[in-house]
Amino acid sequence: MINKTLAEVESEENPSDCTLESKASVLEMISDTLTSNGVALQSVKDDVNAVRYEMSNLKTRLDKLSTDLTRLMKCPTCGKDISPDFKLCPFCGELLHPHIFVNTSQLQQISARTS
Numbered sequence: 001m002i003n004k005t006l007a008e009v010e011s012e013e014n015p016s017d018c019t020l021e022s023k024a025s026v027l028e029m030i031s032d033t034l035t036s037n038g039v040a041l042q043s044v045k046d047d048v049n050a051v052r053y054e055m056s057n058l059k060t061r062l063d064k065l066s067t068d069l070t071r072l073m074k075c076p077t078c079g080k081d082i083s084p085d086f087k088l089c090p091f092c093g094e095l096l097h098p099h100i101f102v103n104t105s106q107l108q109q110i111s112a113r114t115s
């Protein structure tokens with residue numbers, strides 16, 4: 001009974017089979033396109049995520065830089081802005097850490113006393 005109905009329906013639709021087939025292939029193409037679009041979208045998403053990750057890295061580095069910048073001190077000799085982490089001024093080569101100066105002057109005092 002059902003088979004017969006299906007056969008009838010099929011025979012009725014036979015003339016438009018060609019159209020249906022081409023529609024089906026169009027649908028398949030659309031589906032393929034959607035899939036490849038999905039793949040492309042996924043890679044774009046990955047790129048965006050990578051860029052976002054880079055941005056957050058950059059932001060961290062910028063934050064650190066701006067912290068470093070607010071911590072900048074001036075070289076006592078040439079007056080240029082330098083990081084307090086430096087032991088030597090990169091511009092004039094001046095020794096920057098006070099204890100080094102102290103030690104140097106103490107050394108001079110010690111050598112003055114011993115001579």
Ligand SMILES: [Zn+2]
Nearest residue numbers: 075078089092
């Ligand atoms: Zn300097």
